[in-house]
Amino acid sequence: MDNKKSNQEIDRRDFFKKAAASVTAIAGTSLISSNARADDPAIMHHVPWGQKWGDPVTKNRYGMPSKYEHNVLRRNTKLLASGNFRASIAVTPIQESMGIITPNGLFFSRSHGGVAHVDPAEYRLMIHGLIEKPIVLTLEQLKRYPSVTRTHFIECPANGGQEWRGPQFNSVQFAKGFMSSAEWTGTYLKTILADLGVKKEALWMLAEGSDSSEMGRTIPIDKVWDDAMIVWGQNGEALRPEQGYPVRILLPGWEGNLCVKWLKRLEFSTEPWYCKEETSKYTDLKPTGKAIQHFYANEVNSTVTSPSPEIDWTSLRDGDIVEIQGLAWSGMGTITGVDLSFDGGRNYIKADLKGLVLPKSWTRWSYMHTYKKGEKLLLTSRAMDDAGYIQPTIDQEVGVMGVEAVYHRNAVETWEVTETGKINHVEIRTMKEVKDA
Amino acid sequence: MLKFNKKLILSASTAAALAVLTAGCMGGSASTSNTTTEVNGKATIDGGSTYPVMNGKTGPYYVNPQVAADAPKINNGRVPTANELAAWNTDIMPDGTGLPEGSGTADEGSDIYDAKCVACHGDFGSGGGGYPSLSKGNAYDLQKTLTNNRWKDPEADGPVREFGSYWPQASTLFWYIKDGMPHPFTKSLTDDEVYSLVAYILNINEMKIDGVDVDDDYVLNREKFLKIKMPNRDGFEPNIDGPDALNDVRAYYANPTNFGAQNLKKGAVRCMTNCQKETARTIYIKNGGIKDFLPPMSDVRSLPKEKKVAVDAAAVYKNTCEMCHGNGVGPGLGAKSDWAPYLADGIDSVYKKGIHGTDGGMPAKGGSSLSDADFKTVVDYLINGK
Numbered sequence A: 001m002d003n004k005k006s007n008q009e010i011d012r013r014d015f016f017k018k019a020a021a022s023v024t025a026i027a028g029t030s031l032i033s034s035n036a037r038a039d040d041p042a043i044m045h046h047v048p049w050g051q052k053w054g055d056p057v058t059k060n061r062y063g064m065p066s067k068y069e070h071n072v073l074r075r076n077t078k079l080l081a082s083g084n085f086r087a088s089i090a091v092t093p094i095q096e097s098m099g100i101i102t103p104n105g106l107f108f109s110r111s112h113g114g115v116a117h118v119d120p121a122e123y124r125l126m127i128h129g130l131i132e133k134p135i136v137l138t139l140e141q142l143k144r145y146p147s148v149t150r151t152h153f154i155e156c157p158a159n160g161g162q163e164w165r166g167p168q169f170n171s172v173q174f175a176k177g178f179m180s181s182a183e184w185t186g187t188y189l190k191t192i193l194a195d196l197g198v199k200k201e202a203l204w205m206l207a208e209g210s211d212s213s214e215m216g217r218t219i220p221i222d223k224v225w226d227d228a229m230i231v232w233g234q235n236g237e238a239l240r241p242e243q244g245y246p247v248r249i250l251l252p253g254w255e256g257n258l259c260v261k262w263l264k265r266l267e268f269s270t271e272p273w274y275c276k277e278e279t280s281k282y283t284d285l286k287p288t289g290k291a292i293q294h295f296y297a298n299e300v301n302s303t304v305t306s307p308s309p310e311i312d313w314t315s316l317r318d319g320d321i322v323e324i325q326g327l328a329w330s331g332m333g334t335i336t337g338v339d340l341s342f343d344g345g346r347n348y349i350k351a352d353l354k355g356l357v358l359p360k361s362w363t364r365w366s367y368m369h370t371y372k373k374g375e376k377l378l379l380t381s382r383a384m385d386d387a388g389y390i391q392p393t394i395d396q397e398v399g400v401m402g403v404e405a406v407y408h409r410n411a412v413e414t415w416e417v418t419e420t421g422k423i424n425h426v427e428i429r430t431m432k433e434v435k436d437a
Numbered sequence B: 001m002l003k004f005n006k007k008l009i010l011s012a013s014t015a016a017a018l019a020v021l022t023a024g025c026m027g028g029s030a031s032t033s034n035t036t037t038e039v040n041g042k043a044t045i046d047g048g049s050t051y052p053v054m055n056g057k058t059g060p061y062y063v064n065p066q067v068a069a070d071a072p073k074i075n076n077g078r079v080p081t082a083n084e085l086a087a088w089n090t091d092i093m094p095d096g097t098g099l100p101e102g103s104g105t106a107d108e109g110s111d112i113y114d115a116k117c118v119a120c121h122g123d124f125g126s127g128g129g130g131y132p133s134l135s136k137g138n139a140y141d142l143q144k145t146l147t148n149n150r151w152k153d154p155e156a157d158g159p160v161r162e163f164g165s166y167w168p169q170a171s172t173l174f175w176y177i178k179d180g181m182p183h184p185f186t187k188s189l190t191d192d193e194v195y196s197l198v199a200y201i202l203n204i205n206e207m208k209i210d211g212v213d214v215d216d217d218y219v220l221n222r223e224k225f226l227k228i229k230m231p232n233r234d235g236f237e238p239n240i241d242g243p244d245a246l247n248d249v250r251a252y253y254a255n256p257t258n259f260g261a262q263n264l265k266k267g268a269v270r271c272m273t274n275c276q277k278e279t280a281r282t283i284y285i286k287n288g289g290i291k292d293f294l295p296p297m298s299d300v301r302s303l304p305k306e307k308k309v310a311v312d313a314a315a316v317y318k319n320t321c322e323m324c325h326g327n328g329v330g331p332g333l334g335a336k337s338d339w340a341p342y343l344a345d346g347i348d349s350v351y352k353k354g355i356h357g358t359d360g361g362m363p364a365k366g367g368s369s370l371s372d373a374d375f376k377t378v379v380d381y382l383i384n385g386k
Helices: A009-025 A172-176 A189-193 A221-225 A394-401 B002-025 B082-088 B106-116 B139-147 B171-180 B191-204 B245-253 B313-325 B336-343 B347-356 B372-384
Strands: A124-129 A135-138 A148-155 A179-188 A204-209 A216-220 A229-234 A248-250 A263-269 A301-306 A321-329 A335-341 A352-354 A363-370 A377-385 A413-417 A423-429 B103-105 B219-221 B281-283
Touching: A124 B082, A148 A229, A148 A248, A172 A301, A179 A189, A189 A221, A189 A229, A204 A221, A216 A221, A221 B245, A248 A263, A301 A377, A301 A413, A321 A335, A321 A377, A335 A352, A335 A363, A363 A377, A377 A423, A394 A423, B103 B106, B103 B191, B106 B191, B171 B191, B191 B219, B313 B372, B336 B347, B347 B372
Parallel strands: A124 A263
Antiparallel strands: A124 A135, A148 A179, A179 A229, A204 A216, A204 A263, A229 A248, A301 A321, A321 A363, A335 A377, A352 A363, A377 A413, A413 A423, A423 B281, B103 B219
């Protein structure tokens, strides 16, 4: 070993040139046994971080990612830039996501009046309306309720919603990254309500935020008594401001905007409220001219994250064995299976689930593929859940919903693998009115 | 006898194997956790699964049995005072609950609109500042466009989903203006101002109340407001009003064909071959698609060359200022005549207004987090166009 810097450009270029030459020279023989290849400077030279003190433990009292991960970022686009990025969204790089948890700093960020910064000392939650005993809770009092911890994704129902009339984003981050997943800690709302005497005629609950848009949504009582949570923890720490610090409501599986952030008030009533974000937006217009309102659950869905337009196959060699993997999720239940197609959803084979398979949670799936140089594929995944739902074809979904719906698009998605291994977002569909799909 | 028995056993095991296969194909019924799509004999509200606590668990999660419905109640917090309730209980419902007394005309609304709203929502609610438009014309005519679908031709006329043509309730508009507008300075309008703005928005949507045009002089008050019937009041499903609403919602989501879903529960086997329509083709992204990602897409790990540079005024303009200043809202980039009236008080006055924001809609520093010095550089760029 010598003290030359391993990352000197000249060394690297030299190495790769030699390496390429030696691969050519020994084509057909085992790469592992080759003595003809150049020595890798990353191995042969001392590395700078191997000979000098690293940081003391007194640095970074709150740890940060490696500086080399500087491109793993939430991103936004001007198409979705309303209100000078205050009624807007920044989406998660799911192409870089591992497992079924999104790091808090990469959790997608969507607000209707900007990210509020709530002082926990001034935090109050008011619960009132059709209940025997209205209450006000401080944050400390709220956290005294028995806690539960659950892993759930949160998805904006506009995830994939720019593409009802054809593909637009050549990117999995933008085509499917309007969602993230975390392990949430809080208390079941029903635990708080047990003592408050919710009246029988109360059918609806308003959840309202304290942010500048006073974001509100009407929630049916069924969800309140089922699995609705009031959460203050996100992946083992306090909620991030972007996720509603200090408290948000979490309705497992349901539209992200229903999971009101910076939560300040819950009110019970016999009638729904017709909030702005459940009338002007988050309603799904059908070709009949009627729009679906109160469209709660994000339906069963899946995507291939690798390969993807961001993570292509251009560096694969003939015969390489590569993992095709992705995410499957359903706000209506637990993922029971994922199928994979190589011809755009015409024919499917079964892929395998891997890791934890939890209700209303991201689920990883995998298929090992032997790559043939120059092969052209249309990769399509299709997920199913334990409520019996399966992703529709685009023609099936558009046949009912038309092409003006905006939200809740969960038809199967296709990546084209080109001859050179580049990946393109395409759609397999009939581009005209589809009847009897 | 023996033979007969064997046959019996064989056929029994075949049946069992078939049952397993069928269950597998039904895509879900073979789940290991306790799950159901019914609660107390009723369908779930969203058509999905729920996981009742059984054997101490909900789905895969253990629960503490001491935290049960019949456990001792946890008595936290305190009862709010009447004043506290009144301070926070400010929502406005379709039946008029929460709607304050007050009045205003479309004419008055027009003045407030020009002072506080036009910067973002454009002339006569036409939009353009990166914020939604508020009108595209006659609400009753435009409501009829809601059946338009751009199946094939993206240039065709699509549905117009404006306040007038789409929203089911006017209460939503009053409530949202009162609580959420103007967007950078919310909860700053009086009730009379909100009545005026609502009258103005009804006016530009060419709407009537009780058969009467909401013209410039129309005095809108609480009584008249409650008579507004939105053209698209019946344009939504499922029904969510009245004592039977939740049954209607449950029934709606129990039927997948209502919302474009496919469900295998009714014994259907999932398709594994020839699953696309014959007419389906590969559709590609047109014209490169949307690519203006901020920051640009990259998976590069090596570090960017570090160099301390002055603020990139052109980039700041593009990302922060252009949405308004590039759309005729506020003085334009390098537009001398636009800037002249602002510069009459001197450049320091322009800087100051920019840094602190104005009632006319300019957010402080345009909503950026630049230093004062860098912000001034951007202001110079905006004025000079270079």
